[in-house]
Amino acid sequence: MELAQLERISDCAWRIPSKNGMRVPAIIFANQALVEDMDDKVAEQISNVARLPGIVGAAYAMPDAHWGYGFPIGGVAAFDPEQGGVISAGGVGFDISCGVRTLHTGLQSGELRTVQELLADALEYAIPAGVGSTGRLRLSKREMDEMLLGGAQWAVQSDFGMAEDLDYIEELGCMADAEPGQVSEQAKQRQRDELGTLGSGNHYLEVQRVVEIFDEPTAKAFGLALDQVEVSIHCGSRGLGHQIGTEFLRSMALQAKGFGIDLPDRELACAPIRSELGQRYLGAMRAAINCSFANRQVITHLTRQAFHEVLPQARLTLLFDVSHNTCKVERHLVDGEERELYVHRKGATRAFGPGHPSLPAEYRAVGQPVLIGGTMGTASYVLAGTEEGMRIALGSACHGAGRAMSRHQATRTWRGQQVTEELAAKGISIRSPSWRGVAEEAPGAYKDVAAVAEASEAAGLARRVARLEPLICIKG
Amino acid sequence: MATEHWEHLEHGADIGIRGYGATPAEAFRQAALALTALITEPGKIRLRESVQIEREAPDLEFLLLDWINALVYEMATRRLLFGRYAVEIADGRLTATAEGEPVDIERHRPAVEVKGATLTALQVVETAPGQWLAQCIVDV
Numbered sequence: 001m002e003l004a005q006l007e008r009i010s011d012c013a014w015r016i017p018s019k020n021g022m023r024v025p026a027i028i029f030a031n032q033a034l035v036e037d038m039d040d041k042v043a044e045q046i047s048n049v050a051r052l053p054g055i056v057g058a059a060y061a062m063p064d065a066h067w068g069y070g071f072p073i074g075g076v077a078a079f080d081p082e083q084g085g086v087i088s089a090g091g092v093g094f095d096i097s098c099g100v101r102t103l104h105t106g107l108q109s110g111e112l113r114t115v116q117e118l119l120a121d122a123l124e125y126a127i128p129a130g131v132g133s134t135g136r137l138r139l140s141k142r143e144m145d146e147m148l149l150g151g152a153q154w155a156v157q158s159d160f161g162m163a164e165d166l167d168y169i170e171e172l173g174c175m176a177d178a179e180p181g182q183v184s185e186q187a188k189q190r191q192r193d194e195l196g197t198l199g200s201g202n203h204y205l206e207v208q209r210v211v212e213i214f215d216e217p218t219a220k221a222f223g224l225a226l227d228q229v230e231v232s233i234h235c236g237s238r239g240l241g242h243q244i245g246t247e248f249l250r251s252m253a254l255q256a257k258g259f260g261i262d263l264p265d266r267e268l269a270c271a272p273i274r275s276e277l278g279q280r281y282l283g284a285m286r287a288a289i290n291c292s293f294a295n296r297q298v299i300t301h302l303t304r305q306a307f308h309e310v311l312p313q314a315r316l317t318l319l320f321d322v323s324h325n326t327c328k329v330e331r332h333l334v335d336g337e338e339r340e341l342y343v344h345r346k347g348a349t350r351a352f353g354p355g356h357p358s359l360p361a362e363y364r365a366v367g368q369p370v371l372i373g374g375t376m377g378t379a380s381y382v383l384a385g386t387e388e389g390m391r392i393a394l395g396s397a398c399h400g401a402g403r404a405m406s407r408h409q410a411t412r413t414w415r416g417q418q419v420t421e422e423l424a425a426k427g428i429s430i431r432s433p434s435w436r437g438v439a440e441e442a443p444g445a446y447k448d449v450a451a452v453a454e455a456s457e458a459a460g461l462a463r464r465v466a467r468l469e470p471l472i473c474i475k476g
Numbered sequence: 477m478a479t480e481h482w483e484h485l486e487h488g489a490d491i492g493i494r495g496y497g498a499t500p501a502e503a504f505r506q507a508a509l510a511l512t513a514l515i516t517e518p519g520k521i522r523l524r525e526s527v528q529i530e531r532e533a534p535d536l537e538f539l540l541l542d543w544i545n546a547l548v549y550e551m552a553t554r555r556l557l558f559g560r561y562a563v564e565i566a567d568g569r570l571t572a573t574a575e576g577e578p579v580d581i582e583r584h585r586p587a588v589e590v591k592g593a594t595l596t597a598l599q600v601v602e603t604a605p606g607q608w609l610a611q612c613i614v615d616v
Contacts, residue, residue, distance in 0.1 A: 067487065069596035069613060094591040094615045131515060131586030132555050132579030190552050200589040201616050239552050242615075246545050246592040253595055254534065266595040406486045407588075407616070436587035476589075 001038040012063075012459035013392070016043060021264070022050040028061040029393065029459040034451060037404065041067035042074075048264040049077050053272070054085025056334055056341055060393050062348050063455035064402030064447060068093075070267030073347035073403075076396040078332065080341055081273040086261065087281055088270035089252050091344040092327050094245035096285055097292035098203075098236030099323035100371040100399075101169075102382070103300065105307065106315040107229040109209040112471060119207065119310045120429040120472045126306040127205055127299060128197040129476040130433035135196035137298065144188050147195070148180035148240075151290030152321075155297035161304075165297065167360050168318035170350065173293050179283025183240065184247055187284075190239030191291065196298035200434075202400075202441055203235040203476035204373075205303065208380060208468035218366040218384050218465045222319055230468055231307075231316065232380055233299050234373050235476070236325070237292035244288050248281045273342055282327070289326060296321060319382070320369035322349050324399045332394055343394050351385035351397035351462045370462045372453055373400040376430060376475065377423050377443030380468045381453040388460035397462040401449035410445040411436060419443075423473075432475035441475060482510035485597065487613050492597055493544070494611035500536055500600060503610035504543055504570070505563040511544060512558055514616065515551075516584040521559030523575040531570045536600040539570055540610050544593035547574060548614075555579050557586070588616040 006014040006028070014035055016026040026046040028035060042065045049059040049071055056078045065074030070090030079085030112119065128135055139147060147154045152173030156163055166173040198205060210228045213219045224230075237244075252269035259272055271278040300316070307314040327344045334341075352359060352368040359368055367385035374380040378401070389395055405413070416435025419442045423430050432438050450467075457463050485492025491514060495506025512518045529546045533539035543563075550556060558576035565571075579586055591614075598612040 069490075069594040069615070090595075094594075130581065131589045132581060134555070186549060190549065192553070200586075242552075242591040243549065246548075249592075249595065250538070250541065250545075254538070266598070269595065407491050408484055408486055433581050434585050434587045436585065440587065 001035055001040050001043055003035065005043060012455055016047055018050065022047055024050050024055050024058045026050045026059045026061065028065065029455070029461060030063040031455045031458060034063055034455055038065060039067045042072045045070065045072040046075055048268060049075060051264050052086055052088070052268065052270060053261060054079040054083040056080050060396065062396065062398040063459065064398040064400055064452045066402045068346065070265055071344070071346040074398060075346045076344065076348045076394060078341040078343045078394055079273065080339060085273050085342060086270035087273050087278045087327055087342060088268060088344060089245055089248040089281055090267045090269050091346055092285060093325040093346050094242045095236040096241035096245060096288035096325055097323040098325050099292060099296065099321060100373050101233045101296045101300065101321040102319040102371050103231040103303070103316045104223055104319055105229045105231060107311060109227050109229055109471070111311065112229060115310050116429055116471060120431050122306040122310050123205060123303065123472065123474050124431035126302045127474060129474055130200050133197050134193040137195045138193055139195060144191070145180040147294050148183060148287035148290050149178055150174055151293035152297040155294045160298045160301040165300065165318050169293060169321040170323060173297070175286045175289040177283065178286035178290050180287050182280045182283040183244060183287050187240045187243035190243045194238040195295055196302060197238060198235045198299065198474070198476040199238055200437060200476040205299065205474040206232045206470045207472035208232060208470050210466050211469045212467040214464040214466065221362055221366045222369055222382060222465060224382060224466045230319070231303055232371065232373065233296055235295060235299065237288040238295055240291045241288040244284045248284065251277060285327065289323065292323065320371060322371050324349060345396055347399050348396050349399045350395060351389050352395045353385045353387040353390040370397045372398060372449065374449040375401055375443040375446045376441060376470060376473045377426065377428065378449050381449065381464060382466045382468065383453065383456060383462035384465050385462055386460060389462055393461055398452050398456050401446035401452055403445060404447045405445040407440040410442050411439045413444070414439045414442040428470050429472045430475065437475060480506070480509060482506040484510060484514065485611065485613065490613055490616050492611055492613040494609060497608050498606050500608050500610065501563040501565040503600065503608040504540060504565065505561045507540065507544065507610045508547055508561045511547060511590065511614065514588055514590060515586045516557060518559045520584055521557050522577045523560055524577040525556060526573050526575040527554065529572045529574060532568055537598050539568065540600050540612060541593050541595065541598060543570055543572070544612065544614065548590050548592055550574065557584055591615040
């Protein structure tokens with residue numbers, strides 16, 4: 001990205017001043033090297049977001065930001081319904097509430113040594129992954145609606161997990177005000193046999209080892225210690241979310257003119273929060289958030305079963321569950337005044353600071369766990385939300401390493417088999433239905449996740465707590 | 477059978493599909509082949525089942541969006557992959573047939589699941605007389 005268009009406001013924050021119809025400035029959080037590497041499209045897209053009606057404060061890009069559609073991936077923006085604020089299907093994305101859930105196992109890495117391949121096989125067998133895979137559950141019409149209303153709470157009531165799991169999920173595992181009636185029959189049809197499946201692309205289930213602790217007291221509060229084995233699950237609302245995104249993107253793009261919204265990019269398709277279309281989307285999107293909660297809960301259950309077969313002493317409990325692609329109603333201080341805002345996070349994680357009433361009691365003093373997905377061959381990070389992040393970025397942080405290379409370029413650079421063999425040599429067991437899928441997701445196709453985590457900390461968005469490295473990766 | 481005339485477009489996080497043809501319908505057919513090629517080699521797909529698709533849209537670009545999304549939907553709900561397409565467009569209405577077979581993970585080794593077509597880089601244009609291009613970025 002051209003640095004000349006940016007005003008540097010601190011080591012890790014850059015401003016694009018309001019111009020060309022921008023209602024607010026855009027702010028990019030990243031160190032100089034990350035900004036230089038960012039595509040110019042990120043600046044263009046985040047500036048376009050700043051032009052949308054009712055936007056409050058600024059349009060923000062996180063350190064892992066990259067070229068998306070409409071919003072950049074790693075984009076955050078809040079809208080005030082009192083000021084004509086909008087809700088954007090493009091600003092949430094197709095994979096509604098895609099997120100990461102991390103589980104403690106109670107195991108030390110040494111306990112895996114002799115059974116790592118066996119565990120990888122058991123997980124691969126237990127958890128449907130990849131194109132065309134189906135879950136073992138078939139929901140009736142009534143069950144589908146109950147799932148869309150109840151989220152992980154529905155899953156727990158249906159014997160997929162334990163009641164205490166719910167305390168460690170955003171919204172306690174159940175997004176309020178979901179409206180299954182706003183979810184089309186097509187979307188429900190697409191979900192019919194996809195509950196409890198990982199999906200494909202960048203989705204995965206990893207068994208990881210804690211290799212570094214940055215902040216001992218917070219790690220302790222989160223239940224993390226060196227050499228511990230964790231499991232991280234990255235997936236979303238599956239076909240249901242994709243279909244809702246597809247349908248509302250089209251409706252919003254076609255109706256934008258009628259709302260008097262001048263879209264700088266059709267993909268920013270949106271509707272006023274206080275419009276029938278806006279409200280219908282909110283009801284459907286919230287149902288999709290519940291679908292993602294239920295999906296990660298069912299996968300948790302399957303993971304527990306697989307662990308039980310191989311390592312019966314394991315006890316899987318939740319560290320936390322975060323969502324990346326959402327729009328949520330939150331209260332934030334704007335110029336000293338508390339306001340209710342609709343916060344879009346597209347490829348960005350909510351990162352509430354210490355003291356936030358929504359956090360589980362044992363995390364309240366240290367801030368929300370922020371789970372940063374890495375790549376198959378590098379690392380994942382656990383961060384914690386900060387007071388400063390609440391002030392400077394609506395309590396938001398990065399969500400992953402962020403792609404540095406297109407899928408095409410990745411398949412030209414690597415072969416899946418070779419990537420798998422190289423990772424095996426490093427002690428990482430990969431299971432995937434597709435070599436090409438592995439090549440497209442090769443670790444080298446991503447930015448340096450360590451640099452992204454460091455920049456998030458330096459920018460004040462979230463502080464580093466622990467680094468986790470993969471032992472087993474089930475790729476979708 | 478007509479020659480293949482499609483390509484994939486680079487995009488930071490995802491990927492684009494582009495089809496060329498003497499008519500919008502041919503460009504749409506080629507774009508659909510590009511969609512299949514994202515997932516697996518079109519030539520590996522046996523033609524055993526066919527699905528009829530009809531769509532109407534306010535303009536050709538939204539019709540392309542609807543066409544690709546219809547294929548994504550049919551692939552997802554029927555667990556099919558399509559290797560051959562026939563497309564007709566008249567008066568803003570698309571009538572098409574997609575032929576293929578159920579996903580066979582061993583044989584097709586499907587690389588990605590397409591979530592949906594986006595409005596990004598969505599274009600249906602006549603670049604020169606009798607030369608149409610139809611393209612969009614898809615989310616994978």
